[in-house]
Amino acid sequence: MITAVPSLLQFASPGLEPALMWDPAAIGDGEWWRLGTALVVQDGRAGRAAGWHHRGMDLERNVPFDVQAYEARVKSSPCFICAIVAGDPAYDHEQIVYEDEHHLAFLSRYPTLPGYLLVSPKQHVEHVVRDLDEDAYLALMRVVRKVALAVEAVVPSERTYLLSLGSRQGNAHLHWHVAPLPPGTPYEKQQYHALMSENGLIPWTRAQAEELAARVRQALS
Template sequence: MDLERNVPFDVEAYEARVRSRPCFICAIVAGDPGYALEQIVHEDDRHLAFLARYPTMPGYVLVSPKRHVEHVVRDLDEDDYHAMMGVVRKVALAVEAVVPSERTYLLSLGSRQGNAHLHWHVAPLPPGTPYRKQQFHALMSENGTIPWSQAHAEELAARLRAALA
């Protein structure tokens, strides 16, 4: 499958936005209505999982702690780290149950310069993706994003919530 990633992504505008605005994850935790595309698919007392605003693959989900922490190793004690990874695994299994995937990429990205709030990416690689378009190429929005709308987000979120129930 050669996934159609025909929505251009303005990297410079994105960088300016994430470096000049308050934390987007804290805004989602607070219920900011400006983040409706980031449909929440899982929430417990300490964690949140939500759809990516700029998905490069169907089923792309971010998982984060609710409290603002920035470093995946230093800012979590062992129990918090294991709890976080338990949620990442649970969400990844639900994503794989709902979205066809050849492999699921799990990684923590972000920077103190932008998107500092710790989050894990759960990114399901569509089956049949040519090798040259896998791995980092598949994750990079610079290569385009998939067509995405509020209706797409709500439909996928409902299916993921059902799989997580």
């Protein structure tokens, strides 16, 4: 059940917009999730029906995404996950939040939701079940769960979507999407609508991506 809690506005920091510190254990000093006037809380997570933002991160999906150009690029380019694993300088800007001997997790370059990231095995495998033996599959899923819990500790979410996409024709390298749904998202904008870049991307800067990645890494430590 989601309930409005206007009294929580008393915790706003002086000089800031009405705010609420969400999960103090996961957010450092001075980190405030800035909300609008209609605060809501669900299971300790704060949000509002119209959406929320952090440090000016606008969640209106008003950045258009050129699907045709993207499709042409992924069909004609080498595997981008293999390039990240190999340390290709062209991918230096990717924000890696987790890495071990066999796995990698990094923020999505085309986020439709804040905290949207990908988890992948380092080895180039393509089929989500056939290309992994049981031990390798379970090890990957443990990383997916670990990373998803870290994201939820940093980004308010009422639900986290986990799914494996990709195609043999492009983005063939196996990867899992971890996508936290903001609290109060209208039903018609949830599920696939929330994930499809055709519906627009959220605007954010590299500095915001670096900050978010650092906080996820901290939650994982």
